[in-house]
Amino acid sequence: MLKIFVWMLSWLAAPGFAQAACADLDVAGLKRLAATRQVTPVVFFASWCGECVVHLRQTPAPGTVLIATFDTREAAEHVIKHFGVTMPCYLDRGIAAAYAVKSVPVTLRLDHDAAVLK
Numbered sequence: 645m646l647k648i649f650v651w652m653l654s655w656l657a658a659p660g661f662a663q664a665a666c667a668d669l670d671v672a673g674l675k676r677l678a679a680t681r682q683v684t685p686v687v688f689f690a691s692w693c694g695e696c697v698v699h700l701r702q703t704p705a706p707g708t709v710l711i712a713t714f715d716t717r718e719a720a721e722h723v724i725k726h727f728g729v730t731m732p733c734y735l736d737r738g739i740a741a742a743y744a745v746k747s748v749p750v751t752l753r754l755d756h757d758a759a760v761l762k
Contacts, residue, residue, distance in 0.1 A: 669734035691719035
C-alpha cells in the first residue's frame with residue numbers, strides 16, 4: 645500500500661498538460677453520445693478516490709468517456725488537468741443513479757442504445 649501511495653505522489657511532481665473542463669452530462673446526453681458509436685466505454689471516477697486516479701493514468705480505450713460522480717466540478721477538473729488526461733470529462737447529472745453505480749471506479753461499455761454490454 646505504501647508503494648502505491650509513493651507512486652501516486654510521484655505523479656504530483658509532474659504538471660498536467662490537458663485543458664480541463666467537465667461539462668454537465670445527463671442520461672439523455674449520454675444516450676445521444678452513445679448513438680453515434682458502436683461501443684462507448686464509460687469510466688465513473690471521483691477526484692478523492694486513489695484507485696480512480698490510478699485508473700485514469702492507465703491508457704484508456706479509444707473513445708472513453710469520463711464521468712465524474714460523487715464529486716465537485718472543481719475537484720474533477722483539477723485531477724483531469726493535473727494528470728494530463730485528454731479524453732472528454734463530464735460531470736454526472738443522474739447517470740450513476742440510472743446505471744446503479746454506487747462506488748468508483750466503475751467502467752461500463754455501452755452499445756449504441758446506451759445499454760450496458762456484458
